[in-house]
Amino acid sequence: MVSGAQAEGFLAALVSFMQPIMHAYVPGSASIQDASTVDRSGEDGKRYGNEGQILLAALQDFISATMRLKIANSEKKPEDIGAIPDEQDKPGEKTIEIIADIPRQIPCPEIQNKIIDALRPRIFNEMPIRVLAFASAGESLEIIDRGEMFRRVLAKVYTSTSTPAFDADWTHAQQMTLSDEPEISDAGYREQKHLLVELVRLHSRYAILSHTWIRDTPGDIVFQDWATRAANPRGNRKIDMFCAVAARDYGVAFGWMDTVCIDKTSSSELDEAIRSMYKWYRGAHVCIAYMAETRALARMHRDSWFSRGWTLQELLAPTHIRFYDMDWDDFFTEGATALRDLPFFPAAPLTVADIHREIRTATSISEYEVSLFRRGDTERIALSRRFQLASKRQVTREEDGAYSLMGLLGVDLSVAYGEGAARAFFRLVRELLATKTHVLDLFNHAYWGAPQNRLLPVRILQYFYRTHHFDPYTRDGRAASLLDRWQPLEPIVLTHLGVRIPLLLAPALKLPADAERCEFVPKGEFYASISLDIWSDTEGTVVSCDNYNVLDARIYEDRHLEAQSDYMRSTITRQNITFGIMNFGMDGDNVLLPQEQQCFSVMLDCGLIPPGHIYPSDNSNIHIVPTHGAPIFQFGSSRGTYRIPRGELERHGLQLVTLFL
Structure with missing residues (x-):
């Protein structure tokens, strides 16, 4: 049984929840009248939405009548009011349970609407589909969806807006909005929005777990196992410990883990979860990384957590990550700074440096790269x-x-x-x-x-x-x-023929195996030499290590052999290769070669096609030569210039062409 004050609180909370819905869906409803004043059968009822208004009025009548009856007949002590009924309650007696987080005071309609405006995108656009909800010590676990998240966070935000501190801040911002100066007025509105957004974020904070799945039977508890989770002590302990750590160490009431918070039998839910995973880890208050195989920090880099595909984004996406060992003890010493802003600490705790060392050993990721990911500068x-x-x-x-x-x-x-x-x-x-x-x-x-x-x-x-x-x-x-x-001359596009890409072709002469690299006479003013490991079509097998002279004049002197036999031509052209340079530019009608950096290229075997006479229609006769990596080399210039008029490319042995590869 509940008191009249509790019933009124319940009604006020429900009214505040229903008001924004009616604002959104009832045309022309600039404001919502009190339910008791609505004409339920006349034009007012139509104007404000008959269904919603009648519902509120009926609910008010029901609660009022119920409370008058029950309060008059109740013999329970005041401290018992609102308690869950025990087995002695009469079979036909109904009681109303009031959830503890319903606020005693409801903010004014203006603030209510602004809270809703701040809360709705947070819950339905930024929060996971469902989360674990727990009490202050991580107990009383539940799985709740976004609708229930909305209700719980709304109640907490309402409570926070009734504090003197919030009231003072809101009043100050409200006074700014009344200013005749647009800049001050706009700043006041921004401050109001900021106050509510911060409250919403404070009460919707969640921890997120990064872990490796249990490989033994029965494994981790999944969404469908939630009701029977007690039958899997090992999987259940992981859930319990995660929630306990999240509540105890970080003061949050929500947590997310991929095992129980995704219904993988729903293809649409799985699709949304996978596509949103990075955003959810990024938006978490803290990511708890659980090293299930590690107790000593010095062995952390050997944990299988560092070898799994999904844990890479779980390492790099969060703004705040903490590592826990197999016993759920924090690797950081007490008072150590979390791994979020490094390497910008002048005197970071030793354990932070040690963890960075373990991360780099396991992944090759530098502290600077970690800091870029933490700040959201991923595109750098x-x-x-x-x-x-x-x-x-x-x-x-x-x-x-x-x-x-x-x-x-x-x-x-x-x-x-x-x-x-x-x-x-x-x-x-x-x-x-x-x-x-x-x-x-x-x-x-x-x-x-x-x-x-x-x-x-x-x-x-x-x-x-x-x-x-x-x-x-x-x-x-x-x-x-x-x-x-370097911007390409035209868009690089994937077609049914391959990638359409503009290339600057630079033929090269392969030197005999017993020949030493030495100076050579170039075709024009540009020259380069390169050594390359030529690989087989499968990983790990080096066929040869070859040396090449790029733009060697002898390549072009052999062109008179076109009139000779195919055998003689193939003997000569097998010694030639072509590098397709990708990082070049255009300035008007001038081609710009890389000067302070290497040429970035792909190695092409153009068969019997003579240098300077390669066209897009020759695609079927052009093959990419397997190499260990993209071939790179530096051009030298006899005149010290790296700008070539387009009409002079042939004089230097170069050709500009678009190919499909």
Whole structure:
């Protein structure tokens, strides 16, 4: 049984919840009248929405009548009022349970509406589909959906708006909005919005768990096992400990973990969860990383947590991450600063440096790269580097190798389990080509292992062999790669023939195996030499290590052999190769060669096609030569200039062409 005050509180909370709904769906309802004053049968009822108003009025009548009857007949002591009825309650007697977090005071309608405006996008756009809810010590676990999250957070925000501190801040902002000066007035409205947004975020904070799944039977508890979780002590303990740590150490009332908070039997829910995962980890108050195999910090880098595909984004997406050992003890010493702003601490605790060392040992990720991810500057890290970090991680479902990178790469894919790893990875790269402004770095990978002759990689592992030569050598710029400085002459587009890409072709002469690299006579004013490991079509086998003279004049002197036999021509042209340079520019009618950086290229075997006479129609006769990585070399210039009029390219032995690879 409840008191009249409690019933009124319940009614007030329900009214405040219903008002924004009627505001949104009842045309012309600038304000909502008190339910007791509404004409339920006349025009007023139509104007304000008969159904909603009648519901509120009926509920008020019901509660009032019930309370008059029950309060008159109640013999319970005051401290018993509102308690859950025991077995002695009469079978036919009904009681109303009032949830403890319903506020005693409800803010005015203006503030209510603004709270709703701040809360709705937070819950329905930023929060996970469902979360674990728990009490202050992590007990009384429940799984709740967004609707219940909305209700609970709303009640807490309402309570917070009734404090003297909030009232003072709101009054000050309200006075600013009344100013005749637009700047001050606008600042007042912004301050009001900020006050409510901060309250909403405070009461909707959640912890998120990063972990590896239990491999033994029965494994982790999943959504369908929630009701019978007590039958799985090991899986249940992980849930209990996570919630206890989240509540005890970080003061949150919500938590999320992928085992029990996703209904994987729902394809639409699974699709939304996978596509939103990065955002959820990014938006968490804290990410608790559980090292299930580690007790000593010095062995942390060996934990299988560092080898799994999904944990890469779980390491890099959160703004605040804390590591816990297998006993759920924090690796940080008491009072240590969390791993969020490093390396900008002048005197960080030793344990922080130790954890950074373990992270780098396990992943190769530097402190500077960690800081970029923490600050949300993901686009300042080269695409090929982000791929490289994931290149040797393991996943259970092969498609997850691509799906787990969507957030880190800033693209969105539909989830289609069963399509296979190759198809999922192809769609991922295709989306990058279609949405990113700078894409040359996508071709910074090993050129072996491809079943087809193509410029795009076919698997993530090829990025393990990217070159770091184009990583920015200073940290004060915004470019993720020095290749971003070069804009192609035309858009690089994926077609049914392959990637359409403009290339500056530079033929090269392969030197005999016993010949030493030495000076040579170039065709024009530009020259370069390069040594390359030529690989087989499969990973890990070097066929030869060859030396090449780029733009060697002897390549062009042999063109008179076109009139000779095919055998003689093939004997000579087998010694030639062509480098397709990707990082060049145009200034008016002048071609700009890289001067202070290397040429970034792909190695092409053009068969019997003579240098300078390669056209897009020759695609079927052009093949990419398997190399350990993208070939790079530096041009020298006899005149010290790297600007070539387009009409003089042939004089220097160069050719500008668009190919499909």
